[in-house]
Amino acid sequence: MKRLGVNIDHVATLRNARGGFHPDPFLSAKQAMVYGADSITIHLREDRRHIKDIDLKNISKSKIPLNLEMAANDQMLKIALKYKPNFICLVPENRKEITTEGGINILKNLSKIKKIIKTLNQNKIRTSLFINPNLNDIKLSKQVNSKCVELHTGKLSDLIKLKKNYSNEYIKIKKCAKYAKSIGLEVHAGHGMDYNTTSLLSKIKDIEEFNIGHFIIGESIFAGLNKIIKKFKHMSK
Ligand code: PXP
Numbered sequence: 001m002k003r004l005g006v007n008i009d010h011v012a013t014l015r016n017a018r019g020g021f022h023p024d025p026f027l028s029a030k031q032a033m034v035y036g037a038d039s040i041t042i043h044l045r046e047d048r049r050h051i052k053d054i055d056l057k058n059i060s061k062s063k064i065p066l067n068l069e070m071a072a073n074d075q076m077l078k079i080a081l082k083y084k085p086n087f088i089c090l091v092p093e094n095r096k097e098i099t100t101e102g103g104i105n106i107l108k109n110l111s112k113i114k115k116i117i118k119t120l121n122q123n124k125i126r127t128s129l130f131i132n133p134n135l136n137d138i139k140l141s142k143q144v145n146s147k148c149v150e151l152h153t154g155k156l157s158d159l160i161k162l163k164k165n166y167s168n169e170y171i172k173i174k175k176c177a178k179y180a181k182s183i184g185l186e187v188h189a190g191h192g193m194d195y196n197t198t199s200l201l202s203k204i205k206d207i208e209e210f211n212i213g214h215f216i217i218g219e220s221i222f223a224g225l226n227k228i229i230k231k232f233k234h235m236s237k
Helices: 009-018 025-034 053-061 074-083 107-122 135-143 154-161 167-182 195-201 214-235
Strands: 003-007 039-043 066-070 087-090 126-131 148-152 186-190 207-212
Touching (some): 003 214, 009 025, 025 053, 053 066, 087 107, 107 126, 126 135, 126 186, 135 167, 148 207, 167 186, 195 207
Parallel strands (some): 087 126, 186 207
């Protein structure tokens, strides 16, 4: 069975919409763990549009296995070394994007990424790079001594949702996973995953971990509405 990292960024999005404390990302992290998540993923963005430093502080102080997604820069590295999450995944960050639209450009940032990964490895934080599924980026990930790669599944997810032919993209991900594993990298996958994508990607044995956020948080609304509305109706009898 593959490990499941639950990304709770969008619990924070909802909390921030009202500027208060509800729903609390830390509570959602604790509950996700109780219900079987293997780890919790959060992305501390430069603009703090969802996860805030207090969320990182609360979760990192607990015993929850934490995967921090962050941009590859010195400011974020400083924060990472302060809170020492168990895992770090370096992601590209573009202020105008709605979500992480593609993998990190390793070649363009080679020396910076290598330096950050070295520091994280020395601090015993498991390192990962969020990359587009291509062999070149896998070779570069190995070259900069990352321990894992996370293959961006956004394109595959979009093709499946649009009912378009996805077989080339699926084969590409499968080949990348096999190659990455063969050179000693642990393989993860994530972005845009839902039930369909997950059931398809579960067939790829070389993938060890999924990181899923938006769909889990969105779908939880439908799983929970029944219970919450019944409770309110009962209370207002
Ligand atoms: N993995 C990485 C590296 C990401 O940046 C994201 C999105 O923040 C995810 C997984 C989860 O994507 P989604 O929210 O679409 O499930």
